[in-house]
Amino acid sequence: MTKSRNIFLLFLLFLLLLGCEKKVERVDEEKFAFGTFFKVTIFSNNAKGAKGKIGLAFKEIERIDEKYNSKVKGSLVDNLNKTKKEIFDEEGVYLLKEVKKTYELSEKKYDITMEPLMMVWGFSEEVEVRTVLPGEEELKKASENVDFSKVEIENNIVSIKNSDMKIDTGSFLKGYAVKKAAEKLRENGVTNGFISAISSIEAIGTKGDGTPWKIGIQNPDNPSEILGIVELNNQSMGVSGNYQTYVEIDGKRYHHILDKETNYPVQDKKMVVVVNKNSFEADMYSTAFFLMPIDKVLQKANSTPDLDVLIVDKNNKIIVSENLKFSKKD
CATH class of the missing domain: 1.10.3980.10 (ApbE-like superfamily)
Incomplete structure (x- = not known):
């Protein structure tokens, strides 16, 4: 009887513990900064605690915006x-x-x-x-x-050293803010999370179910469509494209990534996607690689650990570095 009673008590304790286990939930919050929306996602079994951690991430984003953004007065x-x-x-x-x-x-x-x-x-x-x-x-x-x-x-x-020169932080500071916000989340115990600011992304670990984060890569000719999927696992992504910011003159679009040798928009690419472990670098590199010859970009990516690229050239050819995990849409 004693043995049976002990087994019953252990089973009852197991059921009680099982009942106390909180379900892992997805917690999302979004705020406006740097002229765009930042979204922070955390998978957690404590929604209230997750919101507090997300608040810390947004405070870090706001700090960087106010302190270094070239468009913010007094920075x-x-x-x-x-x-x-x-x-x-x-x-x-x-x-x-x-x-x-x-x-x-x-x-x-x-x-x-x-x-x-x-x-x-x-x-x-x-x-x-x-x-x-x-x-x-x-x-x-x-x-x-x-x-x-x-x-x-x-x-x-x-x-x-030139009175008519100015620094513009638009091509790198957003990525840095994403990086620092992710660091703040990791410091506070987040193991499954995601930060996005349109073209700057950082994944902390995987999704709550252990699967990679799947990011749809937009078709630069029609951003409502996707070319395929890139999977992120504790990685960052930066994207630069000719469809993001442009002016239209006489029925022709001229995008904002300018080649300072020609003074005109870059012509040989439509989009560059960078995947690495650093969203600050990914943000800078996506613009820098857009400006560089394609062969030099691939050479850099293929010779650097944890650095991959996807390029859509002017003829819509998709070019990927050796180790990029990209699933093209059928």
């Missing part, structure tokens, strides 16, 4: 653009030094001082939308104020 970069000399903190110096690495990787094609050319083409809230193509003289004059090599860093003092 370090805004002050630098106005005064041409500013004392940066350690994090700000790190950001610009990482940008410089990508600038050099791209053989100076990736340049965050492109604002004069962007304004000439009408890619700025400060100017009217273009209705006619910019003239060659107009483009040439603007291009004279594009040169990231004139941004100098000495210890923590950042200087711009």
